[in-house]
Amino acid sequence: MKTKGLKKDKVNVVTLGCSKNLVDSEVMITQLKGNEIDVTHESEEDDSNIIIVNTCGFIDNAKQESIDTILRYADAKGEGMIDKLYVTGCLSQRYKDDLEKEIPAVDAYFGTMELPLLLKKFNADYKHELVGERVTTTASHFAYMKIAEGCDRPCSFCAIPLMRGKHVSRPIEELVKEAKNLARNGVKELLLIAQDSTYYGLDIYKKRNLAELLRQLSDVEGIEWIRLHYAFPTGFPEDILDVIAERDNICNYLDMPLQHGSTRLLKEMRRGTTREKQEALIKKIREKVPGIALRTTLIAGYPGETVEDFQEMLDFVKETRFDRLGVFPYSHEENTHAYNAEDDVPDEVKQERVDTIMEVQAAISDELNQEKIGKTFKVLIDRKEGGYFIGRTEFDSPEVDNEVLIDAEKQYARIGDFVQAEVIDATEFDLYAEIK
DSSP, rough: OOOOGOOEEEEEEEEEEOOHHHHHHHHHHHHHHHHHHHEEESSSSSSEEEEEEEESSHHHHHHHHHHHHHHHHHHHHHTTTTTTEEEEHHHHHHHHHHHHHOTTTTEEOOOOTTTTHOOOOHHHHHOOGGGGGOOOOOOOEEEEEOEEEOOOOEEEEEEEEHHHHHHOOHHHHHHHHHHHHHTTTOOOEEEEOOGGGTTTHHHHHSSHHHHHHHHHHHTTTTEEEEEOOOOOSOOTTTHHHHHHHHOOOOEEEEEEBBBOOOOHHHTTOOSOHHHHHHHHHHHHHHHHTTTTEEEEEEEESSSOHHHHHHHHHHHHHHHOOOOEEEEEEOOOOOTSSSGGGGOSSHHHHHHHHHHHHHHHHHHHHHHHHHTTTTTTEEEEEEEETTTTTEETTTTTHHHHHTTTEEEEEOOOOOOEEEEEEEEEOOSSSEEEEEOO
């Protein structure tokens, strides 16, 4: 009799990086549970003997966090605290050979598309009948939905295609089935994500089919908010604007990473657009969907970025007045097109430029928020924290955007419920409100 068999394996999945990675972890957990394996996500208990780290390999900081996490668990394995350590995700896809040499304590490394191989380590099979079903690890009232994998864009700075491969859309019927399953489990908000959501459908329907996907998801009973992320500006399918405008449960919100405001730099970045084209598209979006909240991300310190280029980007931010904005210092990624250029903007200058843009954006955000005082909004309550119920309007995505704070000593709200709330005060990034 094997005494070891008396100890039941328990798996802890640790997720690093973006929401797309989180969905991958959720699919992995669903498959493990479907194979009757005891699994948790980011458990704070030290009772798991098998760890799976789902890594990020996007930019330097993310890579370092992934490596530090792997090393921490490799040490734990060396001290006999865990039995097995598996690593998957983007970093593992991109640097598998190097990682195997540098951190041999890991039992096996897997790429982004190798879930069936990882399951084999547990004598488990990939269950196709579970496609469309998913254990969610977010708050129970919202869920990320990955509508496509990979990317066909040639952006010079980006390593995503190296880690995620070519663009592959998921069929509409599969996504609708998943949305219905999520709604049955209490999900009220779907956050649509992909590396490039506006490319959706070109590969399987031979046309951009995001508008039709939005329509069909909008018809799913129980889904009250649908939010669109990562819309690429080049080849933007303008028919989605009509759907956003006509459907009440599609949020007046668009996350469209633009990366720069200088036409010269946009050309260097191989974005396939110009500042003028970006401005014309934004004007059209705002005309078709009045009151839409626009979120973007920018890169500061790209190779060859001059003071004039940066000033153009700063002017672009001032003139466009984005509702939400994030800016990142350029990260020099090997095997990308931009890696051939000299990373010639010093780190401290990159950071200064990031800080300058964020200072301008904070002032814009404050002005836009002050205008909301006295107005009433539909708010989804996410959590209770520090004496406040904290929620979001349709103009805000979880974790990255503004939040609405309601004094929990004066009023009660149920997590996962929608309330009507009047804004009574505002700061740069928060609204204070009272339930009506």
